[in-house]
Amino acid sequence: MKRASISTKMIVLLIFTSVMTLVINVMMFLNINQVLVQIEQVYATNVQLNEMTEELDKVHSEMLEYLKTRDSNVLQEYYISQQNLSEQLALVQEEKMDRQTSVLKNNIYYLGKNYLKVSEEAVKAKRGRDVQTYGERYEEAGKIKEYLNGYISSLNNIQFQGNSNNYLLLQNSLYYMEVVGTIMFFVVVLCDTVMVVMMTRRLTRPLKILSGRAKEVTAGDLSVDIPVFRTGDEVESLSKAFDKMMGSIREYVEAQRVSMEKENEMRENELKTQTLLKDAQLKYLQSQINPHFLFNTLNAGMQLAMIEDADKTALFIENMAEFFRYNLSRINEDATLADEIRLVDHYIYILNVRFAGDIHYKKEIEPGLENVLVPSMILQPLVENAVQYGIRGVEWVGWVTLRIWQEAGTVYIEVADNGRGMSQELIERVLHGENVKNRKNSKSNGIGVYNVLERLQMYYTTEDVLEIESDGEGKGTRFTLKIPKEVRA
Structure with missing residues (x-):
């Protein structure tokens, strides 16, 4: 045998x-x-x-x-x-x-x-x-x-x-x-x-030697010599195959080294391109805030200056200046929630001057969340949407509520109004950007909201950042942003 x-x-x-x-x-x-x-x-x-x-x-x-x-x-x-x-x-x-x-x-x-x-x-x-x-x-x-x-x-x-x-x-x-x-x-x-002892000795001795060589190869030494045992059974076949495999591995490692050098160079170039593209997309999306608001507020300031004393005009111009200064200075930077809330305060003041105090606004901010970092200009477009398409022109007293709280590792930001409300079909269109893709009317509902949605999705690399809820016509709308809690200043 x-x-x-x-x-x-x-x-x-x-x-x-x-x-x-x-x-x-x-x-x-x-x-x-x-x-x-x-x-x-x-x-x-x-x-x-x-x-x-x-x-x-x-x-x-x-x-x-x-x-x-x-x-x-x-x-x-x-x-x-x-x-x-x-x-x-x-x-x-x-x-x-x-x-x-x-x-x-x-x-x-x-x-x-x-x-x-x-x-x-x-x-x-x-x-x-x-x-x-x-x-x-x-x-x-x-x-x-x-x-x-x-x-x-x-x-x-x-x-x-x-x-x-x-x-x-x-x-x-x-x-x-x-x-x-x-x-x-x-x-x-x-x-x-x-019989088992005799057989196992003939079998295990060559395997132990091959196992030792395999450990040396695992440690990174590809120059080890693989002995070939003439036992006439599978051990001989295994030792021959191991020796042949080591030759192939040496050739493959050398080829992979050359290939990885080229691949790393290509990957670095690709990452640079993707970074530049993402930065350009963020800047482009942040620059899409409706410029018509600037002209409307300036016109309101002019009318106010004509009919009132200089103090109120100065306060109005101050709020307006703070508003535009924030827009221009933060366009390519992150902001804290405190900065975003102050911007909304300036914006509400300007609107109440324009609309004679018809906009009622309240805030419910959980303490300790003011320093959470977020992309700039994510709250004002939601408040603008609530005013423009929610409470403006309704026959009852219009309210806009800003709530910020944290729960289970997530910071929630809710902008709610008691205005016209939204149908489920319109909510789906806004979330999927259909109002932006079909831009026959630049003032159509959802352009600013989708701008915020797309920027947040790119910033946090997740789809689940915005939720829109409405109980129906005349029952208001709630926009809720979901921000990871760990992103802090």
Whole structure:
């Protein structure tokens, strides 16, 4: 078997072990099974006699119960027990052994039959209301029962003595078979162990050497020498394949090194291009805030200057200047929520000057969130949208509410109004930018909102940044921004 494969060697060893184990197990099984059958039969006669005694007691007690109560159910149970006792007596009569036990069995059988006859006469006398007869038969049955129990006890003792001797012999036989089986088992195990040790030594020594070389390769040493073992089996094939693989790895590593240098150079150029493109997109989107607002506010300032004193005009111009200064200075920078809130305050003041205080505005800001960093100009477009397309022109008092709170690692910014509301169809169009893509009217609802949405999605690299809710026409609209809490100044 020197040139045989490992699988062939293992199969031969497995077949040898299996055959030997099977032979031992079959021999042990047959012998032990035979002994167990004999052991099971040893005390069967004692069990049978004990059952007969119990059935005899049952017949007698049920007969007495019927004589007392004359209950039909008890009578039925009596006849069942009587039949069982009769069958057991027949079994005792069939088994013939030595002379002494045969005499006892004959006595038990005929006394049992006589007992059944007398007990039946007692029952019939009871059914015929013959009090004297069933009393006499009951006493006679009791005496027969005592003699019968005595014979059964004697037979039981004799058979138990013989069965005990037989049991000891069978137990010794079983122990002998266990010893022989154990010895044979250890002989097979010893043979298997010797063959396995010899085979594993021829197998594991080359594998250990190859494993050591593999660890050196894993550590980064690709110059190791791989030995080829002439074992004539899979180990030889493995060592040859390992040696060939190492040659291929060296060639592949060199090719990959050259390729990675070129790929890194291309990736750096691509990252630079993507960074420039993203920066240009952010600047373009931030510059899309509607310029018409500038002209409207300037016109309002001019009208106010004509009809009021200089103080109010100065305050108006100051708010307007702060508003535009923020827009121009923050166009390419991040801002804090405090800066964004101040911008909304300036914007609301300017609008209330324009619309004679018709816009009611309130804030609910959770403390500690003022320094959260966000892209600039994300709140004012939402407030402008709430005023322009929510509460402007409604017949009731228009409110704009700004709420900021944090929950589960996220900062929520809500701009809500009690104005016209939005249909679900319009909400979907705004969220998907359809109002921007179809820009026949530059004042169409959703341009500023989509501007904010797209900038936030690019800034935080996630789609889930804005939620728009409305309960229907005339029930207002809620715009909710979702900002990661960890982005702080």
